Amino acid sequence: MxxxxxxxxxxxxxxxxxxxxxxxxxxxxxxxxxxxxxxxxxxxxxxxxxxxxxxxxxxxxxxxxxxxxxxxxxxxxxxxxxxxxxxxxxxxxxxxxxxxxxxxxxxxxxxxxxxxxxxxxxxxxxxxxxxxxxxxxxxxxxxLKLRTSLERLANYLLRQSKRAESNAFDLTMEKRRLASFLGMTPENLSRAFKSLEPYGVRVQGNHIEITDCEDLTRFAKPSPFIDDNRA
Amino acid sequence: MxxxxxxxxxxxxxxxxxxxxxxxxxxxxxxxxxxxxxxxxxxxxxxxxxxxxxxxxxxxxxxxxxxxxxxxxxxxxxxxxxxxxxxxxxxxxxxxxxxxxxxxxxxxxxxxxxxxxxxxxxxxxxxxxxxxxxxxxxxxxxxLKLRTSLERLANYLLRQSKRAESNAFDLTMEKRRLASFLGMTPENLSRAFKSLEPYGVRVQGNHIEITDCEDLTRFAKPSPFIDDNRA
DNA sequence: CGTCCTTTTGAACATTGTCAAACACTGTGG
DNA sequence: CCACAGTGTTTGACAATGTTCAAAAGGACG
CATH class of the missing domain: 2.60.120.10 (Jelly Rolls)
Known part of the structure; x- marks a missing residue:
């Protein structure tokens, strides 16, 4: 072949x-x-x-x-x-x-x-x-063990943003699966997105915009030994 | 040397x-x-x-x-x-x-x-x-993702029991660390032990006795693809 | 335009974590 | 040997987090 x-x-x-x-x-x-x-x-x-x-x-x-x-x-x-x-x-x-x-x-x-x-x-x-x-x-x-679901979501969004090299990007999977991946229910994910709004996360369908990266980062506290892909 | x-x-x-x-x-x-x-x-x-x-x-x-x-x-x-x-x-x-x-x-x-x-x-x-x-x-x-803390503890005890080849055995680590290992707080672990009593788990200090293995197994539902050590 | 599925929302509930205090165990030093 | 401090464990009340169930709203697609 x-x-x-x-x-x-x-x-x-x-x-x-x-x-x-x-x-x-x-x-x-x-x-x-x-x-x-x-x-x-x-x-x-x-x-x-x-x-x-x-x-x-x-x-x-x-x-x-x-x-x-x-x-x-x-x-x-x-x-x-x-x-x-x-x-x-x-x-x-x-x-x-x-x-x-x-x-x-x-x-x-x-x-x-x-x-x-x-x-x-x-x-x-x-x-x-x-x-x-x-x-x-x-x-x-x-x-999974060190973070709450809200913190996991925040860090996930930061990782995706970095990957897309942009503050605005589309989710690469259904929210349903994202919830499962992050270890939570779809309902909880939906609410988690809402809870991140004050930290500068705008959600429309599966389009995400991080309006205040500083603020979100301050909340998410990403670590190279959890969030870096290549390390 | x-x-x-x-x-x-x-x-x-x-x-x-x-x-x-x-x-x-x-x-x-x-x-x-x-x-x-x-x-x-x-x-x-x-x-x-x-x-x-x-x-x-x-x-x-x-x-x-x-x-x-x-x-x-x-x-x-x-x-x-x-x-x-x-x-x-x-x-x-x-x-x-x-x-x-x-x-x-x-x-x-x-x-x-x-x-x-x-x-x-x-x-x-x-x-x-x-x-x-x-x-x-x-x-x-x-x-971690598929089980509650109670189920994790139950399966942990079954695994330890199997390892010790006995229904009675001693915990190999402090409860404090066991709690952390299982992804819960010490307080929660303490209550989890209590909750397993009806399923035939007797706890005295760090000595464990499984009095009704059938019952505990029915509750824990161990799976070879999560709990088997050698697979 | 319906139908199907996902997502969102609300309310009730369950689980787990937090805080404070009591208790138990261990080893030390008097 | 006992009192004592230090640590780990248990308990209770409470708060936070997460889930369940039901229903409504939104989107995709024939």
């Missing part, structure tokens, strides 16, 4: 250092698939048959327990997910569903594991990737 | 597959140190100078923000901590303090990183270790 997507994947840090021969073998065994929105790609507890790579669209990682559900992360192109389960050949800890029409590359887990044993650059790239994932989850845990 | 501790360390999965020569070089550059209880070994935000290995005693990983503090994990012998920061050479995301008199091996981070580049078995062992850490944090996040 000599399409264009292998180039995009090749440029991922995870695959960049891999032997060309190995990379090609891996891609030969893989295939791309287009999924409509809201399709469950993998289910918590299943055994990892494929390492997934999001080439376009976006994917929600979530989990259920006792009738409750929570959103744990969103995967954007181009990146992989469920790497840890694939490497250790243990059941998924999260389920995944497409948020929009998405193009996903499916790499057979066995092939990935076999290459991991053989290709040293690949093994090291996995370390980098996993370290990043690990640190991201630790930051998220700190966010 | 030809003492006995290198053998214990050598048997860790992280170092077991390493070339003997490399391992010896790593140990030559390292040193052991005894710390009294309640000593802060590393501080959030610092740069990782050493990879730490707990040989005896125990260490608390915690974090502070805006005057609040939370306990994120306890490290028991023999295992390492802050591996991710060491590998990526990025600031610590957590602080660490001894809980009791502890013996810690300090491996210079630069040496560890250098070996990571050279020793393929070591690089792969790090992947295994990091995957495990990552999955542990994900489970912890699910515990």
């Amino acid at each position: 000599p399409e264009s997507y292998p180039n995009e994947i090749r440029s991922l840090a995870l695959f960049a250092g891999m032997e060309q021969e190995n990379f090609e073998a891996l891609m030969r065994g893989s295939y791309v698939q287009n999924f409509p929105p809201h399709v469950e790609l993998i289910t918590e507890g299943d055994t990892p048959d494929f390492l997934h790579i999001v080439v376009s669209g976006s994917v929600d990682l979530f989990s259920k327990w006792n009738g409750r559900e929570t959103s744990l992360a969103t995967v954007h192109p181009v990146s992989t997910f469920i790497l840890a389960a694939t490497v250790k050949n243990l059941p998924y800890l999260m389920s995944a569903r497409t948020l929009e029409k998405s193009r996903i590359v499916l790499v057979p887990s066995e092939d990935a594991r076999a290459l991991f044993d053989v290709d040293n650059a690949f093994a090291r790239a996995i370390v980098t990737e996993l370290s990043q994932c690990y640190r991201a989850v630790v930051k998220n845990t700190k966010d | 030809p003492e006995s501790y290198p053998n214990e360390i050598r048997s860790l999965a992280l170092f077991a597959g390493m070339e003997q020569e490399n391992f010896e070089a790593l140990m030559r550059g390292s040193y052991v140190q005894n710390f009294p209880p309640h000593v802060e070994l590393i501080t959030e935000g610092d740069t990782p100078d050493f990879l730490h290995i707990v040989v005896s005693g125990s260490v608390d990983l915690f974090s502070k923000w805006n005057g609040r503090e939370t306990s994120l994990a306890t490290v028991h012998p023999v295992s390492t901590f802050i591996l991710a920061a060491t590998v990526k050479n990025l600031p610590y995301l957590m602080s660490a303090r001894t809980l009791e008199k502890s013996r810690i091996v300090l491996v210079p981070s630069e040496d560890a990183r250098a070996l990571f580049d050279v020793d393929n078995a070591f690089a792969r062992a790090i992947v295994t270790e990091l995957s495990q850490c990552y999955r542990a944090v994900v489970k912890n996040t699910k515990d």
Whole structure:
């Protein structure tokens, strides 16, 4: 399947250092698939048959327990997910569903594991990737345990604003999912937005404008060890 | 420093597959140190100078923000901590303090990183270790987001009971820290214990007895994808 | 124009946190 | 051995935070 997507994947840090021969073998065994929105790609507890790579669209990682559900992360192109389960050949800890029409590359887990044993650059790239994932989850845990929902929302908005490099931006997900991601109910999120108005947050639909960044920052007290993406 | 501790360390999965020569070089550059209880070994935000290995005693990983503090994990012998920061050479995301008199091996981070580049078995062992850490944090996040504090306590007790292979066991940490670890206040924990009495939990000081495991399990609804240690 | 879904709002409720005080445990020094 | 201080734990009253339920309002789409 000599399409264009292998180039995009090749440029991922995870695959960049891999032997060309190995990379090609891996891609030969893989295939791309287009999924409509809201399709469950993998289910918590299943055994990892494929390492997934999001080439376009976006994917929600979530989990259920006792009738409750929570959103744990969103995967954007181009990146992989469920790497840890694939490497250790243990059941998924999260389920995944497409948020929009998405193009996903499916790499057979066995092939990935076999290459991991053989290709040293690949093994090291996995370390980098996993370290990043690990640190991201630790930051998220700190966010959850050290902050109130209002503070989490305030810091989330500051992060998004920084990402958009603008004081005005659109939310990248439904408020419903944002609430779940931040660990609160939609009702509570709605009220939290209201509570942030005095600190200079204007909300219209999913358009956000931070009119007083100073004030919001004073309230949110962002920390590099919770909120910085690259650290 | 030809003492006995290198053998214990050598048997860790992280170092077991390493070339003997490399391992010896790593140990030559390292040193052991005894710390009294309640000593802060590393501080959030610092740069990782050493990879730490707990040989005896125990260490608390915690974090502070805006005057609040939370306990994120306890490290028991023999295992390492802050591996991710060491590998990526990025600031610590957590602080660490001894809980009791502890013996810690300090491996210079630069040496560890250098070996990571050279020793393929070591690089792969790090992947295994990091995957495990990552999955542990994900489970912890699910515990926090999907359960109430009462449910978290109930499941914690079941896990401890399983670990002790007995319905009666002693708590391995102060209630104060347990509360912080479970994401609640000491007062709330105290009341939570009371609330679990009807489900067959007897508490006397830090001695716990689960008199009706069936009933408690029915309430706690443990899940392999949150509560199993090895999965 | 309806229909479906999300979002918002209100009120009641549940859970959790705060503060203050009492209690229990531990180890010290008289 | 006892009194005492220091710390951790428990308890009670109260406040803050977050959830639930019900209903209304707003948007998207056929």
